[in-house]
Amino acid sequence: MKVYKFPTRNKKLREWVIKMARLCSPDDIVWIDGTEEQKKILQQEAFETGELTLLNQEKLPGCVLHRTAVNDVARTEHLTFICTREKHDAGPTNNWMSPQAAYKKAKAVFKGSMKGRTMFVIPFSMGPVGSPFSKIGVELTDSRYVVLNMLIMTRVGEAVLRQLEQEDNFTKCLHSKAELDINKRMILHFPEDNTIWSVNSGYGGNVLLGKKCLSLRIASFLARREHWFAEHMLIMGIEEPNGHIEYIAAAFPSACGKTNLAMLVPPKGLAKKGYRIWTVGDDIAWMRVDSDGKLWAINPETGFFGVAPKTNMQTNPNMMATIKKDTIFTNVLLKPDYTVWWEGADGEVPPSGIDWQGRPWKPGMVDSEGKPVNGAHPNSRFTTPITNCPSASFRLDQPHGVPISAIIFGGRRQHLAPLVYESFNWQHGVFLGATMASELTAAQVGQVGKVRRDPMAMIPFCGYNMAYYFKHWLEMGKRMSKAPRVFCANWFRTDEKGNFLWPGFGENLRVLEWILDRCNNKVGANKTDIGYIPYPTDIDMTGLELSENSLGKLLYIDKKAWLEELKGVKAFFKQFKKDLPQELWQECEELEKRLKKG
Numbered sequence: 357m358k359v360y361k362f363p364t365r366n367k368k369l370r371e372w373v374i375k376m377a378r379l380c381s382p383d384d385i386v387w388i389d390g391t392e393e394q395k396k397i398l399q400q401e402a403f404e405t406g407e408l409t410l411l412n413q414e415k416l417p418g419c420v421l422h423r424t425a426v427n428d429v430a431r432t433e434h435l436t437f438i439c440t441r442e443k444h445d446a447g448p449t450n451n452w453m454s455p456q457a458a459y460k461k462a463k464a465v466f467k468g469s470m471k472g473r474t475m476f477v478i479p480f481s482m483g484p485v486g487s488p489f490s491k492i493g494v495e496l497t498d499s500r501y502v503v504l505n506m507l508i509m510t511r512v513g514e515a516v517l518r519q520l521e522q523e524d525n526f527t528k529c530l531h532s533k534a535e536l537d538i539n540k541r542m543i544l545h546f547p548e549d550n551t552i553w554s555v556n557s558g559y560g561g562n563v564l565l566g567k568k569c570l571s572l573r574i575a576s577f578l579a580r581r582e583h584w585f586a587e588h589m590l591i592m593g594i595e596e597p598n599g600h601i602e603y604i605a606a607a608f609p610s611a612c613g614k615t616n617l618a619m620l621v622p623p624k625g626l627a628k629k630g631y632r633i634w635t636v637g638d639d640i641a642w643m644r645v646d647s648d649g650k651l652w653a654i655n656p657e658t659g660f661f662g663v664a665p666k667t668n669m670q671t672n673p674n675m676m677a678t679i680k681k682d683t684i685f686t687n688v689l690l691k692p693d694y695t696v697w698w699e700g701a702d703g704e705v706p707p708s709g710i711d712w713q714g715r716p717w718k719p720g721m722v723d724s725e726g727k728p729v730n731g732a733h734p735n736s737r738f739t740t741p742i743t744n745c746p747s748a749s750f751r752l753d754q755p756h757g758v759p760i761s762a763i764i765f766g767g768r769r770q771h772l773a774p775l776v777y778e779s780f781n782w783q784h785g786v787f788l789g790a791t792m793a794s795e796l797t798a799a800q801v802g803q804v805g806k807v808r809r810d811p812m813a814m815i816p817f818c819g820y821n822m823a824y825y826f827k828h829w830l831e832m833g834k835r836m837s838k839a840p841r842v843f844c845a846n847w848f849r850t851d852e853k854g855n856f857l858w859p860g861f862g863e864n865l866r867v868l869e870w871i872l873d874r875c876n877n878k879v880g881a882n883k884t885d886i887g888y889i890p891y892p893t894d895i896d897m898t899g900l901e902l903s904e905n906s907l908g909k910l911l912y913i914d915k916k917a918w919l920e921e922l923k924g925v926k927a928f929f930k931q932f933k934k935d936l937p938q939e940l941w942q943e944c945e946e947l948e949k950r951l952k953k954g
């Protein structure tokens with residue numbers, strides 16, 4: 357093999373890169389330095405290989421389009437594994453393989469997988485370099501699309517290499533698109549080795565290894581050991597006219613509204629109140645207890661990998677402004693003028709275009725079963741820098757992050773879950789998080805619409821036994837003298853006809869207002885079996901007309917349905933056997949008692 361000049365003296369890093377290159381046999385090794393010049397070269401090469409299409413540079417400067425393989429459009433949870441020495445440490449909710457078996461199986465697939473290609477080495481930091489929160493990773497990949505996405509989503513460049521001169525601790529991330537063969541696709545996590553191996557995919561969450569793989573699965577494992585949180589949460593600030601900003605974090609499962617909430621625009625009816633929203637993050641929160649006894653949070657990422665369908669000037673004007681430039685669009689419709697479109701975009705439906713699969717498309721087309729053919733894939737996405745966002749927080753690079761006043765757990769539930777309610781205390785709050793459930797979306801391969809239990813929106817992302825994770829949550833409560841208050845929200849409750857009862861999006865600020873009022877002890881609440889529910893008059897409905905008794909329906913608690921729900925909760929808890937913290941069984945019993953009494 358060629359002898360390479362490496363821009364690092366870190367011996368562990370040099371040796372690892374060489375070892376992986378020996379396994380994958382690339383023709384060449386290129387180190388990514390985070391410069392604009394190198395990015396331009398990579399883009400140019402990607403246009404030539406067909407990985408990327410240059411979009412209309414007058415209308416969408418710096419924007420490009422990528423299409424994935426047809427069977428590679430969402431995270432593949434069934435091909436995602438936690439590889440701990442003991443199966444028990446991965447727990448009953450994760451797929452497990454022994455590290456030995458996993459390395460062996462994957463090595464056979466990685467062997468020679470980069471022949472004829474370049475191996476790119478991306479040193480990156482999750483979180484501001486030098487912050488007490490931050491973690492360094494190095495991703496090796498044969499995909500220019502991955503490199504260009506990582507340049508938006510993570511911090512890449514000189515400062516990271518300098519940090520690597522001082523520390524040996526980095527997450528070793530290996531990715532090869534190989535043949536994009538779904539039958540040989542594997543997303544493997546080795547938390548005990550601080551290592552991630554991903555092969556035969558080219559889709560976002562499977563291959564941008566800094567995101568779900570490092571910042572949630574590996575990080576959650578480290579967070580337990582080091583007493584912090586790595587969570588699937590947005591972070592946002594709500595500024596009052598007097599300049600005071602309160603920050604909240606919210607965990608909703610994939611494609612359940614984090615991005616939209618994180619950058620909401622206050623609704624007209626509340627405009628007079630003069631709120632201003634600051635977006636800190638839309639997907640991942642790392643949180644630690646600071647010396648003031650409060651929970652402080654950073655967003656380890658620097659970009660959004662957001663859902664395209666339904667993004668428009670009504671639902672998310674801030675995102676529409678963000679994606680006007682420097683954006684990578686994935687699996688959207690290409691219009692004849694080389695701009696892009698997706699279902700639920702602004703304006704007219706284009707009369708023609710090239711669909712996400714690269715085929716000619718016209719509105720109204722149906723497939724062989726008579727189903728409408730989408731122009732954009734339901735999980736089509738854009739990758740865009742957070743600094744483009746008009747509501748981007750001015751504290752993004754603040755090494756200590758922002759203080760969190762409230763944590764919100766939410767799901768997509770047509771029935772049962774009320775618009776909002778508050779836990780009685782931290783332990784009850786952990787119970788509410790642990791008993792979350794949500795309807796599946798297009799963000800993961802599976803049956804869309806099916807309700808599954810998704811504690812803290814982390815079921816696909818917890819890098820260890822979830823019973824220990826619950827215990828960690830309970831223990832963290834004891835480490836804080838001023839713990840955030842814990843709430844549940846559901847924007848997706850429907851009426852008898854299946855229409856959403858709550859308008860959502862910007863109007864969600866009305867609910868956040870109540871949450872902050874509760875945090876600041878400004879309003880009372882109705883104590884119910886499941887938690888504190890707002891008195892309807894405490895939600896400011898100025899300028900919002902809902903059909904009759906919608907608010908009543910949104911806040912209604914159906915005891916019978918909750919007792920039914922509890923059966924599912926118990927069945928879910930049971931699989932953890934003796935590991936499930938006793939406190940959660942206790943909460944279960946108390947809830948059951950309350951529900952049966954009334």
Ligand code: GTP
Nearest residue numbers: 609610611612613614615616663666799847860861
């Ligand atoms: P991931 O990036 O997969 O983690 O998703 P996310 O949680 O950031 O979800 P996102 O904000 O992208 O929303 C996903 C889908 O939910 C989009 O189709 C949105 O239009 C829809 N959505 C978001 N917020 C609301 C809301 O308040 N009400 C309703 N009805 N739909 C919403």
Ligand code: SPV
Nearest residue numbers: 431560561568610661799
């Ligand atoms: C999610 O599915 O929760 C996402 C998109 O945020 S992905 O990066 O694919 O995981």
Ligand code: MN
Nearest residue numbers: 609610611639
């Ligand atoms: Mn997500």
